[in-house]
Amino acid sequence: MKTEMIGDFETRNKILLALRPDAIAFLESRAVVRRLSEGQVLYKDGELFTHAIFPHEGVICLMAQMQDGRSVEKASIGNEGFIGIAFIFGGGKTISEPTVQVPGYASWISIKDLDEAIENYPCVRDAMMRYAKSLTVQLMESVACNSLHKAEQRVSRWLLHAHDRVNSDTFQVTQQGISKVLGMRRATVSSVCNALMNAGALKYTRGNVTITDRSILESRSCECYERIHLAFASSNPPKAKD
Amino acid sequence: MKTEMIGDFETRNKILLALRPDAIAFLESRAVVRRLSEGQVLYKDGELFTHAIFPHEGVICLMAQMQDGRSVEKASIGNEGFIGIAFIFGGGKTISEPTVQVPGYASWISIKDLDEAIENYPCVRDAMMRYAKSLTVQLMESVACNSLHKAEQRVSRWLLHAHDRVNSDTFQVTQQGISKVLGMRRATVSSVCNALMNAGALKYTRGNVTITDRSILESRSCECYERIHLAFASSNPPKAKD
């Protein structure tokens, strides 16, 4: 595995980890590990994509850009998934604007190498299809969630997903960032975070959030968190048996 | 094609129509045409499904059922698509609760026959994958739409999609029905519909809506309509060339 940064990088991407050993070996030999820095736009909407991106940790948000300049997250992706879903549906253009919200590292695999892997290792295609299904569940739940649920529930849910996707109780995200991805005012996020901090669920200073009590977050979140979490869990069984 | 009802039924489902002639012939020989009546729940969430359902006209809403009893539409499906997306992702369980909102007819094709068709006619799998992509676009746009857009925009968008999916300017849907699928009060829908009627976009009496001026609806809707409409159009080219 080539790495552009120095460090100790075991792939923690759950899709890659669930593959058969030979497929893992193949993909890791072709993968390049790159840093995803906060705010980085990985692809523009409609752009041809050159690489599939498998995050090791952190959060990438698929952003919708509206004509009036507002933007909001369509879905978020971490180490349970990958960027490049449109690829397995056929057609090489992205259908969203993946933007890094919580930084981390990721394995970049070129479309050519991925094609070769799909050709030679059926488990690769299977794993990507399983993820496509769980992403669909995420999207469906999010549609309903955004219709029915309140700011505090949605913020809590977002923080829980983020917490699942980092390897620490502390990670970097500002209230401004949360307000952008959830399409609400920063003032609303501020008020909600204040309530959550007072309740003992988390603490934060200047963009550093520490989750101190997940159970409180879970109780203030909506059922959508659990549903999506379950879909992710079932899409990445610990090890492929095939 | 077997038909349980008497009548003149040419399949108007755009996925089926885009297939190669031999695939169409095969599927039509196995399909059963059934009436979808208003309010009918085609599958419960998580149920094993036995048939894929290809609507000829009308609107089927994939409903989310929340624990508190509220429900809301995750996505809607008409003659541009089919029920049974989870099938092509692998796994035989539904991930939503398809419910008929605007009645019509549909071709029901058993999973066994569909498997056989996919095996023998590559264009079937291709067409389903193309639709999976456009459904993903619909879901992504809907997530953003439900975050950012107002009642009038969302009602207008829903009516435009419905209008695309029936073969007439008049179709059956109550304000109560719209309020259910959009997760808003009937009173809100009533107020919006009143404004739309005063603007000359539509008229209605007791569950019969007539679209009188699409352009007004389009101007009061949001950009999400056009984006989703485009995705549907590109997923069903007039005729497969392959």
Add this chain to the structure above:
DNA sequence: CTATATGTGAACGATACCGTACGTACAATA
């Protein structure tokens, strides 16, 4: 050290939508 940018708290009125309730008009049925 100073200047600037960033992250957060707090407050204002405005407004969109909520839950609920009630009245009216039409349709179907008896």
Add this chain to the structure above:
DNA sequence: TATTGTACGTACGGTATCGTTCACATATAG
């Protein structure tokens, strides 16, 4: 004709969220 059910209009107070703005604290850069 009387009764019942359905579809729709409307109105009330309540509240979540909006848009905006000012204040302040802390980190970062020069």
